[in-house]
Amino acid sequence: MAGILAWFWNERFWLPHNVTWADLKNTDEATFPQAEDLYLACPLAFCIFMIRLVFERFIARPCAMGLKIQANGPQKAQPNAILEKVFTAITKHPDEKRLEGLSKQLDWDVRTIQRWFRQRRNQEKPSTLARFCESMWRFTFYLYIFTYGVRFLKKTPWLWNTKECWYNYPYQPLTVDVHYYYILELSFYLSLLFSRFTDIRRKDFLIMFLHHVAAISLIVFSYVNNMARVGTLVMCLHDAADVLIEAAKMANYAKCQILCNLLFAMFAILFITSRLGVYPIWILNTTLFESWEIVGPYPSWWVFNLLLVLLQLLHSFWSYLIVKTACRAISKGKVSKDDRSDIESNSDEDDSPPPSQKHHISATNGTNKNGTNGYLTGVPYLDEH
Numbered sequence: 001m002a003g004i005l006a007w008f009w010n011e012r013f014w015l016p017h018n019v020t021w022a023d024l025k026n027t028d029e030a031t032f033p034q035a036e037d038l039y040l041a042c043p044l045a046f047c048i049f050m051i052r053l054v055f056e057r058f059i060a061r062p063c064a065m066g067l068k069i070q071a072n073g074p075q076k077a078q079p080n081a082i083l084e085k086v087f088t089a090i091t092k093h094p095d096e097k098r099l100e101g102l103s104k105q106l107d108w109d110v111r112t113i114q115r116w117f118r119q120r121r122n123q124e125k126p127s128t129l130a131r132f133c134e135s136m137w138r139f140t141f142y143l144y145i146f147t148y149g150v151r152f153l154k155k156t157p158w159l160w161n162t163k164e165c166w167y168n169y170p171y172q173p174l175t176v177d178v179h180y181y182y183i184l185e186l187s188f189y190l191s192l193l194f195s196r197f198t199d200i201r202r203k204d205f206l207i208m209f210l211h212h213v214a215a216i217s218l219i220v221f222s223y224v225n226n227m228a229r230v231g232t233l234v235m236c237l238h239d240a241a242d243v244l245i246e247a248a249k250m251a252n253y254a255k256c257q258i259l260c261n262l263l264f265a266m267f268a269i270l271f272i273t274s275r276l277g278v279y280p281i282w283i284l285n286t287t288l289f290e291s292w293e294i295v296g297p298y299p300s301w302w303v304f305n306l307l308l309v310l311l312q313l314l315h316s317f318w319s320y321l322i323v324k325t326a327c328r329a330i331s332k333g334k335v336s337k338d339d340r341s342d343i344e345s346n347s348d349e350d351d352s353p354p355p356s357q358k359h360h361i362s363a364t365n366g367t368n369k370n371g372t373n374g375y376l377t378g379v380p381y382l383d384e385h
């Protein structure tokens with residue numbers, strides 16, 4: 001184990017040339033980032049998760065009730081033992097051959113069976129109330145951490161001149177503000193990583209999981225090798241747009257469509273300008289070019305910048321989704337379905353009993369007049385960064 005740790009914490013990988021871990025030990029005059037500081041993030045992540053549960057139960061839920069957001073979920077499928085057995089034991093997405101076999105067995109037409117499976121899949125999805133509570137928790141955290149970041153960063157020299165991130169690097173003392181900011185952000189992302197398996201699951205689950213892993217890796221990397229100054233800029237820049245998207249989602253769940261459209265427009269403008277404009281021009285410029293000029297490259301420098309470039313690729317993908325949603329909103333007059341929505345839609349044609357229907361299906365199989373059970377009119381769910 002000692003050999004593995006020695007290999008992992010190799011100074012030639014983590015630190016610039018001619019710098020050792022001994023040079024960055026804490027002294028009476030200065031405090032530097034220490035890898036063991038990050039151990040605090042694990043219990044704190046658990047505490048944040050517990051705080052979230054309390055917040056959603058005693059703060060977010062009453063707010064949702066006050067806004068008349070109902071706890072009922074999507075329309076339930078009509079009970080059917082044969083289809084339920086296929087759904088639970090064989091497949092949730094039957095192919096054409098299986099659909100035809102079930103059609104003959106039940107004396108139902110294929111379209112009705114397709115509708116049943118669609119409703120049954122949606123039946124496992126969370127209610128609007130659960131979505132609102134999740135968004136309100138994230139909105140509250142993002143608002144707090146972004147406000148905190150802006151308040152302390154505006155007093156720092158590296159906010160106004162990014163070259164200050166590299167002068168005297170890596171011998172830059174760790175301040176209490178930077179330490180608190182890092183530990184809280186890392187704890188929050190760890191809690192998000194763990195809760196990805198219990199939260200509302202969306203189509204881009206793997207992409208968001210990759211995003212959280214990249215974000216945690218960047219936070220750990222930049223803290224351990226004392227790139228904390230530029231790390232604070234990256235975190236604050238990303239938190240800005242997340243406040244607006246969570247606010248827009250809350251407005252959507254509360255059926256305040258005008259407010260939702262306004263907040264989404266503000267979010268789209270801020271996201272695209274900050275992630276496709278400010279981020280590469282301000283952040284990537286200083287990490288790739290200014291740091292090269294002042295400090296020079298070393299192994300962990302390449303890894304750090306590779307993760308930052310990966311983040312830029314994710315920004316480009318999400319910006320595409322935002323533009324796609326914005327174009328749809330302009331054509332339809334309102335912000336429409338989330339491309340990552342976890343509730344499947346039914347077309348009006350599918351929701352009306354087909355002429356060839358062989359068996360009467362009770363009214364419980366129907367959906368509301370827009371065919372979406374009220375769960376599809378929303379904004380793109382671009383959660384954490």
